[in-house]
Amino acid sequence: MIKLFRKIRQNLLAENLPGRQAGKFSKYLMYAIGEIILVVIGILIALSINNWNEGRINKIKEQEYLEGIKTDLQSDLNYIDILLPNYKSRIQRYATLDSLVRVRSTKIFDIDVSEIASLTHQMATLYPRKGSYSSLISDNSTGLITNKELLKELKGMYEVGYVRVLLLGQELDDISTQIKWETRFDFRQNLKGFTFEDFDRLFANLEILDRNVRKYNERLYSLLERINQRIALIEQELNKR
DSSP, X not given: OHHHHHHHXXXXXXXXXXXXXXXXXXXXXXXXXXXXXXXXXHHHHHHHHHHHHHHXXXXXXXXXXXXXXXXXXXXXXXXXXXXXXXXXXXXXXXXXXXXXXXXXXXXXXXXXXXXXXXXXXXXXXXXXXXXXXXXXXHTTOGGGOOOHHHHHHHHHIIIIIHHHHHHHHHHHHHXXXXXXHHHTOOTTOOOTTXXXXXXXXXXXXXXHHHHHHHHHHHHHHHHHHHHHHHHHHHHHHHTTO
């Protein structure tokens, strides 16, 4: 392109024959204008190449962030799939034993102490993997995510959805610890001498824990659905490449 303009400029100079009025001045003027045009064109081409290269690099970075976030979300998804059966089992065990206490069934006295003590154990909770999203935020790179609706959904997940689950999980741990310390109940205890009144007191505390276990379990199910939705959105965006 530059060679073409240079040739045109030289042809124009060649047409400026000696003898014409102010020919020498015109020749230098046209030469100067030609050089300016060439410099401007060179700058524009260089900027265009630089912008294209920068855009290409940003696309690569965006893809790396999205793939990293997708991997983190998938890991959380897999862990939730492990947690949910444990919560379901715990909820069912509590319901069975609590019903025996409520109807004053003597079968409760035949239950192994470890089965009742297990109801006071702390449940495993979700600690989300946030490495890729945290890097996106700390690097001030949110502008790289061209799909702003996707970015909004990811922010809602990490800054609201996950935070709510973390807070409830901490509350669950605190209640479990409190019940253990207040009742001093563990698998080493002997249930001989326990009366229905003793079980009433114990299961009154366990009921508080059970309500929070159920709430956490419901939140995990809700989170499971939201994570699947975000993964699908990321995959749609990656498939555009």
